[in-house]
Amino acid sequence: METPNNPEFEGPTIFGHPKGLMTLFFTEMWERFSYYGMRALLILFMTTAITDGGLGFDDQTSGAIYGLYTMGVYLLALPGGWLADRLFGLKKSVWYGGIIIALGHFTMALPGIFNYGSDYASKASLTPLDTNSFFLGLILIVLGTGLLKPNISSIVGQLYPAGSSKRDAGFSIFYMGINLGALIAPIACSTLAAYDWHLGFGLAGLGMVFGLIQYKLSGSTLDGYGDAPEAVGDKEISQRKKLKSTVAWIGILLAVFVAILFTGIVPFNVFAIAGASGSIIALVAFGYLGYVILFGGLNKSDKNKVGVIAILFFFSAMFWSGFEQAGSTLNLFAERFTDRSVLGFEIPTGYFQSINSMFIIIFAPIFGGLWVWLGRRNLEPSSPLKFTFGLLLLGLGFFVMYFAAKIAASGDLAAPTWLILTYMFHTFGELSLSPVGLSLVTKLAPKGYGGQMMGIWFLSVSLGNLLAGLIAGEASGGTEEALAQMPDQYMMIVYTVIGSAVVLFLLRPMIRRMMGNVH
Incomplete structure (x- = not known):
């Protein structure tokens, strides 16, 4: 219902929200x-x-x-x-x-x-x-x-x-x-x-x-x-022109670099690039956080809060390195080792990639309501504990995949319910950790560092995605030898993720003290 004169917003609204929201809704949906x-x-x-x-x-x-x-x-x-x-x-x-x-x-x-x-x-x-x-x-x-x-x-x-x-x-x-x-x-x-x-x-x-x-x-x-x-004054206009020129040169250099890679003039090793990229991201993130703590002019309370962001960076990257295997390791498992036949029709592998979004749509309102309900009773878990739940649920999903991998290693096709159950646990983990992490970073970021601390959060997601791809190459069962080792590979992921959850749980009292009045 369109209501053109809502006093809370300057322009017309639809269903009580700015009409521009619908424009952005459909743009983002198609993107x-x-x-x-x-x-x-x-x-x-x-x-x-x-x-x-x-x-x-x-x-x-x-x-x-x-x-x-x-x-x-x-x-x-x-x-x-x-x-x-x-x-x-x-x-x-x-x-x-x-x-x-x-x-x-x-x-x-x-x-x-x-x-x-x-x-x-x-x-x-x-x-x-x-x-x-x-x-x-x-x-x-x-x-x-x-x-x-x-x-x-x-x-x-x-x-x-x-x-x-x-x-x-x-x-x-x-x-x-x-x-x-x-x-x-x-x-x-x-x-x-x-x-x-x-x-x-x-x-x-x-x-x-x-x-x-x-x-x-x-x-x-x-x-x-x-x-x-808008550029105001001659100085800003001059700076804007220099910035445009710099961006243009960077674009030209990038185009030349890409052309060199494609023509094969300089051979490149994708594994070397991946390894170097991961190391650079980690060094930049922790180096910058260390610089802010030591030389950012912060008081002790803000230094502690930046320290919490540094701790959560590690556990966030750990979570996304497992969760983002949905499009790689688990996608290949669906292709190679899952019985996708239904009534004589073979379901395309990619259909399984819709399961996470389906569960998000179903369960996101339930999780949001659950936190509110617990909060009213002073029972809502702290943010570090929600992080721990996210890692535990991720590990539980891979524990399910361990049994599916055992079936595949025996030469049989696994039922699709194994993957569906795994995606459900992973979705629960995402709902426990992802929105909580975003919100917590905005609360912990010192004044004047909000955007930069959010950038650090996305660096952790970026690093996790890189690690997920590298793990996929080892846990996908592409050869007979790799297939025999696949259950152990999944169990190693379980040990790593659950172990991280245990460490975070043990660090929880210290993290709570460092967070101060942030919950």
Whole structure:
């Protein structure tokens, strides 16, 4: 119901919220459609034989590439937000980011156009078009997502005045858009990919185009929000010109670097890049946090709170390194070792990637209500304890997979219920840890460090995604020897995650003291 004169908001509203929320809801829904649609296919496409239309990479190489890609998506949110704040503005960053994302998906679909009607079974080797379009497409998607993802959420925040009672509800609605896109996309893209992988990639790009069209057509609902910062005075105008020039040169150097990689002038090792990337992220995160504690001019209370963020960085990365195996290790398990036959119809592997979003939509309101209900009775667990629950539930999910892996190692196909149960436990873990972590970082961040501390949180997610890809190459059972070792690999993950939960639980009293009056 549209109500044009709501005193809480400047413009027209719909269902008591700014109309711009619906614009952002559908833009984000289609962007997540494109991301999760392609992600459901990514590692399957890389590990599929060349004669079946895939790239024919081994599990280790595929896992490392997958980890680098998902790492980059979160890592580039940091410079993406910075460019929006200082140069493009939020709205233009979302627009430019969406265009780059669509171009990335369509670039990945190019071989399907040029190979249309060809017989993959007669294909003996990959062509430069196969590999170059694939890697260039991934890079474009990473760059575009870095521009769009952080800034669209920032516009949502701007729609609500400070102290608005509807802000949290608005973000909840926005979050449902994310999960709606993530629910539909794997099913739609996997269905087309069953005929040709590149059709699936193309549909993901088409989804982003739909999002861009509605974003442009309904853009008037965002008038006055997310505009580019205005340069005031000759000094700021000069600084803006220098910044644009610097960004342009960085873009040119990046393009040259990518061209060198694609032409093979300088050979590169994906494992070396992955290892170096993980080390750099950890060093940057802990180095920066140490610098803030020692030289940030903070009082003892704020130093302790930054110390808590440093501790939680480790456990956050540990959680995401397990949780994000949904698109890699567990995706390959669904492809190779799960009985997907239902009434004579074989369910495409990618359909399983929709399970997490389905559970989020079902259980997110229940978890939110549970914390409120416990809070009213002074029984709500502390944030570190919720973190512990998240890790325990993640470990429980992999414990379920241990038994599924035993079935696979014996030569039988596992029932799909093993994966469904695992995804349910992992979703419960996500709901216990992810929103709590985001909220806790905003509470712990010292004044003037809010954005930077949130950047540290996303660095932990980025590192976790990289580790998830590297683990996938070892726990996927791609060879007979690896299949025999797969149950032990899953049990090692269980020991590591549960062990981390136990350590966090033991550290809980110390963390609570360091948090002070933050709960």
